[in-house]
Amino acid sequence: MDAQSNALDALGLRMAEATPQAAALGLRVVSVEPGVAVMAVAHRPDLVGDPETEVLAGGVVTTLLDHVCGLAVGSALIEHAPMGPIATLDLRIDYMRPAEPGREVLARAHCYKLTHSIAFVRASAFDGDEADPVATVQAAFALKTGPEAPK
Amino acid sequence: MSDPRGERLTAMMATIPYVRFLGMSAELSGDEMTAVLPFAPHLVGNVVLPALHGGVIGAFLEMTAICQLGVREPFRRLPRTIDVTIEYLRPGRAFTTFARADVRKIGRRIANVHVEAWQEFRAAPVAALRGHFMLSPPEKKDGGGGAADS
Numbered sequence: 655m656d657a658q659s660n661a662l663d664a665l666g667l668r669m670a671e672a673t674p675q676a677a678a679l680g681l682r683v684v685s686v687e688p689g690v691a692v693m694a695v696a697h698r699p700d701l702v703g704d705p706e707t708e709v710l711a712g713g714v715v716t717t718l719l720d721h722v723c724g725l726a727v728g729s730a731l732i733e734h735a736p737m738g739p740i741a742t743l744d745l746r747i748d749y750m751r752p753a754e755p756g757r758e759v760l761a762r763a764h765c766y767k768l769t770h771s772i773a774f775v776r777a778s779a780f781d782g783d784e785a786d787p788v789a790t791v792q793a794a795f796a797l798k799t800g801p802e803a804p805k
Numbered sequence: 806m807s808d809p810r811g812e813r814l815t816a817m818m819a820t821i822p823y824v825r826f827l828g829m830s831a832e833l834s835g836d837e838m839t840a841v842l843p844f845a846p847h848l849v850g851n852v853v854l855p856a857l858h859g860g861v862i863g864a865f866l867e868m869t870a871i872c873q874l875g876v877r878e879p880f881r882r883l884p885r886t887i888d889v890t891i892e893y894l895r896p897g898r899a900f901t902t903f904a905r906a907d908v909r910k911i912g913r914r915i916a917n918v919h920v921e922a923w924q925e926f927r928a929a930p931v932a933a934l935r936g937h938f939m940l941s942p943p944e945k946k947d948g949g950g951g952a953a954d955s
Binding site: 672675676677699700701702703704705706707711712713714716717718719721739742743745746747748749752 | 825846848850852853858859860861863865885893
């Protein structure tokens with residue numbers, strides 16, 4: 655294992671286990687590579703948002719998406735500089751359909767642009783077929799310590 | 806309490822497991838609802854500050870919108886979120902968070918709602934949400950009124 659994959663693993667571990675809300679939801683890191691991250695949340699009775707349908711609350715998907723976007727930003731920054739604090743500026747989330755009750759929901763985020771002070775991220779949540787997403791998000795994050803000036 | 810709106814709100818919130826997970830409650834003054842999210846350690850997203858998780862704040866704003874729609878009118882099913890835009894203005898610190906929703910437009914099928922959350926000062930909001938929600942109005946008994954819209 656090289657230093658970068660060690661750093662990515664450590665980042666994933668920190669995002670999943672050292673964040674109380676992520677631990678409370680049972681968020682799991684599926685994969686992390688520079689700029690791209692996948693995380694998952696299991697269906698749990700206490701996270702249901704509509705008791706009639708047993709569908710996972712929209713807020714759980716919101717938190718999963720915010721978190722996986724943050725992880726994608728952190729992993730993109732690893733190539734440039736040590737990760738400083740980042741803050742979500744905004745999230746625009748479209749809910750295409752309810753997640754299937756009982757199914758794990760996964761989310762893949764791609765940090766597709768970094769500037770000195772802002773990271774732009776897209777992500778989608780799905781519960782099986784990635785081409786049939788549950789929700790998609792477009793997000794911007796403020797970086798407290800931006801990447802090195804472009805070479 | 807004999808206010809049907811208050812009873813509807815209490816009944817609705819009591820049935821939603823995720824409301825209990827957040828530890829959220831709501832107070833009603835006439836038709837104006839204030840949602841309350843007491844600070845709890847499991848809601849933290851940044852242990853250094855400490856600050857509430859951005860997703861938790863978004864979830865609280867979204868649930869506030871759904872509850873306010875429930876206060877406004879009875880529904881067959883809970884309103885379903887179509888889309889939301891969440892703007893983060895300040896870190897949500899380790900304090901109680903409040904939120905109020907403003908139903909900007911309520912159509913037959915779709916509602917537009919704005920929500921704002923604050924902590925110590927109403928004039929210093931921590932976050933805001935704008936969103937669209939799909940409604941399921943009660944069935945009309947008379948069955949009149951043109952084309953079916955299911």
